[in-house]
Amino acid sequence: MTHQLMNLPVAGELKLLDDIAEGYKAYQVLAHAVDLGLFDWLEGNPGSTRENIGAAMNINGMFMRSYLQALVDMGLLCHGDERYRNSAAASAMLVRSSPSRQTEWFRSIAAPRSSWARLGDTLKRDRPASGTSRSGPDRDFLQALAQRSLRGELQAVTRAVRGWEGFDGSRRLLDLGGGHGLYAIALCQAQPQLTATVFDQPHVTNFTQEYIEAYQLADRVDVANGDVSVDDFGSGYDIVLISHLLYKFRKDLPAIFRRVWQALNPGGLLVSNHWFCAPGCGMPAGGLVELDKSLRSFGHPLCYPEAFNAALDACGFVLKNELAVPGMSGETTLHLAAKR
Numbered sequence: 401m402t403h404q405l406m407n408l409p410v411a412g413e414l415k416l417l418d419d420i421a422e423g424y425k426a427y428q429v430l431a432h433a434v435d436l437g438l439f440d441w442l443e444g445n446p447g448s449t450r451e452n453i454g455a456a457m458n459i460n461g462m463f464m465r466s467y468l469q470a471l472v473d474m475g476l477l478c479h480g481d482e483r484y485r486n487s488a489a490a491s492a493m494l495v496r497s498s499p500s501r502q503t504e505w506f507r508s509i510a511a512p513r514s515s516w517a518r519l520g521d522t523l524k525r526d527r528p529a530s531g532t533s534r535s536g537p538d539r540d541f542l543q544a545l546a547q548r549s550l551r552g553e554l555q556a557v558t559r560a561v562r563g564w565e566g567f568d569g570s571r572r573l574l575d576l577g578g579g580h581g582l583y584a585i586a587l588c589q590a591q592p593q594l595t596a597t598v599f600d601q602p603h604v605t606n607f608t609q610e611y612i613e614a615y616q617l618a619d620r621v622d623v624a625n626g627d628v629s630v631d632d633f634g635s636g637y638d639i640v641l642i643s644h645l646l647y648k649f650r651k652d653l654p655a656i657f658r659r660v661w662q663a664l665n666p667g668g669l670l671v672s673n674h675w676f677c678a679p680g681c682g683m684p685a686g687g688l689v690e691l692d693k694s695l696r697s698f699g700h701p702l703c704y705p706e707a708f709n710a711a712l713d714a715c716g717f718v719l720k721n722e723l724a725v726p727g728m729s730g731e732t733t734l735h736l737a738a739k740r
């Protein structure tokens with residue numbers, strides 16, 4: 401039977417789809433503006449006219465008004481007297497010279513190799529794709545990770561470590577699976593006598609080195625190459641920091657804890673920053689947040705904080721502090737545990 405089109409009801413639920421589609425369009429407009437370098441250009445040319453921007457960005461004039469208005473509607477451009485400039489939010493988040501910029505993180509979501517861009521494949525896999533985590537993260541991934549960490553998580557973790565009573569007397573720090581190395585860099589900035597080693601896979605530490613040099617800490621922060629599961633990561637450390645590394649070692653955390661114990665000086669501190677799932681592996685945050693977390697933690701956050709704490713205890717650590725840290729994909733749990 402065919403439907404009488406004139407009488408076909410219009411579903412109020414359409415808004416559900418429209419809102420999702422609008423989000424996609426907004427992402428595309430902003431991604432394009434970031435790729436064009438529009439915000440960098442406007443930072444140097446505030447108060448530009450539509451014509452000037454169109455000429456500089458090589459955009460057809462007939463799209464300019466609506467294109468720029470879309471960015472005004474997003475709160476990223478300000479418009480008055482037919483002139484445009486970056487909003488304060490755009491200057492902070494989207495301009496290359498800003499230390500808080502988020503552009504690489506934003507673009508990484510849709511990068512061809514990202515888990516979100518290849519969601520169909522990602523959801524079928526039972527292990528990380530080869531060429532990504534096996535060979536380690538690439539520069540884009542690390543930059544995105546660095547920018548994510550600076551949305552409050554790194555600040556909270558490093559402030560908590562600075563609050564440990566042994567911090568001022570600490571001299572050597574190891575950042576295991578440190579990637580970009582920003583945790584080690586931030587802690588060395590906070591304590592002038594601290595030196596640090598960022599331990600990671602060989603092709604990653606080239607990128608780490610770039611961060612170390614950008615923050616002018618090459619005299620106090622170095623890198624060491626290796627595989628944390630088999631290679632020696634040295635000893636004589638006052639602090640060993642492990643952030644978002646342990647998911648793939650979840651089945652044998654004690655093996656890692658025992659090696660960290662040996663690497664630490666007496667009374668030294670193990671700092672662990674990871675996502676844990678809710679009691680009973682439940683879902684306290686939204687589904688998208690939880691899915692993001694799963695995609696980033698080899699399928700699942702760490703389970704059962706009680707088991708984690710018991711493993712710490714069994715491996716010779718005393719839990720000094722356990723606190724929730726606000727992060728991008730929900731809270732992480734920060735453990736500060738001292739070597740007994």
Ligand SMILES: C[S@@+](CC[C@H](N)C(=O)[O-])C[C@H]1O[C@@H](n2cnc3c(N)ncnc32)[C@H](O)[C@@H]1O
Pocket residue numbers: 536537545546549576577578579580599600601604626627628629642643644645
């Ligand atoms: C998710 S990133 C975390 C980076 C940083 N610690 C943070 O919290 O932002 C995990 C890091 O661990 C490194 N990694 C993974 N497996 C490793 C292994 N077996 N040995 C050494 N590093 C490893 C990766 O190269 C990557 O830099």
